[in-house]
Amino acid sequence: MSPQPTTPAGTPQLLSLRGINKSFGAVAALMDIELDVAEGEVVAIVGDNGAGKSTLVKVLSGVHSADSGTITFEGQEVSIPSPAAAQHLGIATVFQDLALCDNLTVVDNLFLGQELSPLRLNEVDMEVRSWELLKQLSAKIPSVRTQIASLSGGQRQTVAIARSLLGDPKIVILDEPTAALGVAQTAEVLNLVERLRERGHGVIMISHNMADVQAVADRIVVLRLGRNNGDFRVGEVSTEEIIAAITGASDNVVSRRSAASSTSQETPTP
Amino acid sequence: MNTKTQPTPGALALDLQDERLQDRTGLRGQYKAFLDRTRSGDLGVLPVIGGLIIIWAVLQILNPIFLSPANLVNLAMESSAVGIIALGIVSVLLVAQIDLSVGSVSGLSAAVVAVTSVNMGWPAWLVVLVTIGLGAAIGWIYGQIFNRFGVPSFVITLAALLGFLGLQLYILGAKGSINLPFDSPLVYFAQLAFVPAWLSYLLVAAAAASLFATDYVHARARKNAGLSAMSLQNITLRAVLLLVALGVTVLYLNQGRGVGWMFVLFIALTLILNYLLKRTRWGRSVYAVGGNPEAARRAGINVKAIYTSVFITCSTLAAVGGLLGAARLAAANQGSGTGDVNLNAIAAAVIGGTSLFGGRGSAFAAILGIIVIQSISSGLTLLNLDSSFRFMVTGVVLLLAVMLDSVARRSRTSHGRA
Numbered sequence: 001m002s003p004q005p006t007t008p009a010g011t012p013q014l015l016s017l018r019g020i021n022k023s024f025g026a027v028a029a030l031m032d033i034e035l036d037v038a039e040g041e042v043v044a045i046v047g048d049n050g051a052g053k054s055t056l057v058k059v060l061s062g063v064h065s066a067d068s069g070t071i072t073f074e075g076q077e078v079s080i081p082s083p084a085a086a087q088h089l090g091i092a093t094v095f096q097d098l099a100l101c102d103n104l105t106v107v108d109n110l111f112l113g114q115e116l117s118p119l120r121l122n123e124v125d126m127e128v129r130s131w132e133l134l135k136q137l138s139a140k141i142p143s144v145r146t147q148i149a150s151l152s153g154g155q156r157q158t159v160a161i162a163r164s165l166l167g168d169p170k171i172v173i174l175d176e177p178t179a180a181l182g183v184a185q186t187a188e189v190l191n192l193v194e195r196l197r198e199r200g201h202g203v204i205m206i207s208h209n210m211a212d213v214q215a216v217a218d219r220i221v222v223l224r225l226g227r228n229n230g231d232f233r234v235g236e237v238s239t240e241e242i243i244a245a246i247t248g249a250s251d252n253v254v255s256r257r258s259a260a261s262s263t264s265q266e267t268p269t270p
Numbered sequence: 271m272n273t274k275t276q277p278t279p280g281a282l283a284l285d286l287q288d289e290r291l292q293d294r295t296g297l298r299g300q301y302k303a304f305l306d307r308t309r310s311g312d313l314g315v316l317p318v319i320g321g322l323i324i325i326w327a328v329l330q331i332l333n334p335i336f337l338s339p340a341n342l343v344n345l346a347m348e349s350s351a352v353g354i355i356a357l358g359i360v361s362v363l364l365v366a367q368i369d370l371s372v373g374s375v376s377g378l379s380a381a382v383v384a385v386t387s388v389n390m391g392w393p394a395w396l397v398v399l400v401t402i403g404l405g406a407a408i409g410w411i412y413g414q415i416f417n418r419f420g421v422p423s424f425v426i427t428l429a430a431l432l433g434f435l436g437l438q439l440y441i442l443g444a445k446g447s448i449n450l451p452f453d454s455p456l457v458y459f460a461q462l463a464f465v466p467a468w469l470s471y472l473l474v475a476a477a478a479a480s481l482f483a484t485d486y487v488h489a490r491a492r493k494n495a496g497l498s499a500m501s502l503q504n505i506t507l508r509a510v511l512l513l514v515a516l517g518v519t520v521l522y523l524n525q526g527r528g529v530g531w532m533f534v535l536f537i538a539l540t541l542i543l544n545y546l547l548k549r550t551r552w553g554r555s556v557y558a559v560g561g562n563p564e565a566a567r568r569a570g571i572n573v574k575a576i577y578t579s580v581f582i583t584c585s586t587l588a589a590v591g592g593l594l595g596a597a598r599l600a601a602a603n604q605g606s607g608t609g610d611v612n613l614n615a616i617a618a619a620v621i622g623g624t625s626l627f628g629g630r631g632s633a634f635a636a637i638l639g640i641i642v643i644q645s646i647s648s649g650l651t652l653l654n655l656d657s658s659f660r661f662m663v664t665g666v667v668l669l670l671a672v673m674l675d676s677v678a679r680r681s682r683t684s685h686g687r688a
Contacts, residue, residue, distance in 0.1 A: 100562070118552075
């Protein structure tokens, strides 16, 4: 299984990672990771539990810093020492736990850390911009003056994604955006991802759900045990191939199961 | 039950267009919104006001002097020093931390005031500056220990409680008590400086006018932006209510000695803290850190700086409270800042409605809470009951307040409010 990095010709690379390493004590969480994201491209990162997806996201969003390796953003080599630095560069992250403050309202959460006029908060402009933003995303939130505590899971996800768009980021990272959502809400979030692509954002999406990944991603990057284990263009790859890359072999529990069910009528060969 | 009556959504304000929203505009709507909030456990100042009315009624029945202007003037003056300390506690509680050392810091500051102004003869302005600087430095140290070593604030300030009490005794020396001269401007400010009657009414009018003006400007800005806004009727009603409430209070206090400048300082500090908490990025960050520190950090807020700033605010206000306490007593002694000062300040913040779990409460909690506590103290003193009863009653009231907070919190959770 040799991974084939397919870089689309012509489109400028927004973000390139080369040789990223990160260890927690004796455990190497990321080893020699490479990743490219272009403008208007949705890159899905898939991998089994413990493959290093979340660590990679944390490196990109400035929560953890990489031990070694280079990060190139818009042609410049950069370092991302803190979440604020990532935001400043134009990398916005929506974490799996959403990182919203339950005791604050939707508007407060949207503008948290980037309030308009810090010494005399401009609540009116913030509220108007919140409504505009939520309308653009066709979000269904009854009032932006309600506390986050009273919103549903899908509504919270929408608020979190909307918040990531406020600073007009170049790249939006979504960590398991559809994990806890119902069918309709998942479809809404996938629509949202497509809207982000249309607006020219680069999107990095982490997901366990192959159907979601196949539905919206342009490229699929597979991580396995902290290493790159495949880089596929959607449309040129089957779900089985991706699963093979995720689990590390074509002979695994998933493929055996599907093989068993399709060949159950045939006589077993010795 | 659903009261959507608008057939033309195009004419509706931007924030009222969702069809699931019930009508909450106008006075009726506000009343219903208030009922909603209360039922779901967002009690606000309701329990404190209710408690205060009960306490005042009982104490007035037991001793008719209690609600006399003279006693209320005293009550306001007595409230100021500890109330200012409680303001600091409110800000620390908002980030879900605690400062147990405010009593000792205020005692230390009282000792420093006495030593610098009496033994060393420094002018009053320098004494005030040094005291404020001392408080800020102490808060900064707390912040550094908390951020760098991750020691819980409970432990840091418990250690400081003992440490600064020792430092206070050391500074005061063998005699253990230093009297401030009565011609000191500090003592004059805390004991004898009262607002002239004409000026007090002017201040009341100015307060009502500024409430009206800010409400009006805010409502106009919202209307221009296409958002729902408070009606003029509503704005006027609020301003008139404030005018009447403050006016009656001041009128009554003016039957006695009037409104003390020290109490005005307390109110002014409360208003400033309220502005900082509600209308600035710093305040928003404080609430965010109290609600979810990790979310605040990921939002790019410098959480450590917020912790440090809050500890500095608290210790500085504690030092100012100690300064005023010494000035009011015209002395600093080994008892300054000890006894119930610490717990009264914390209890005032909690009774006023500041949550111990962080992220909920306002600066006004300090005023309401300290008036409850000081009322109990003053009423029981008038009944010739000594501090033994005062401690017991205050303890029960504090426990009731915290129980109410916990129950209300459970109710809020089940009603989808943080």
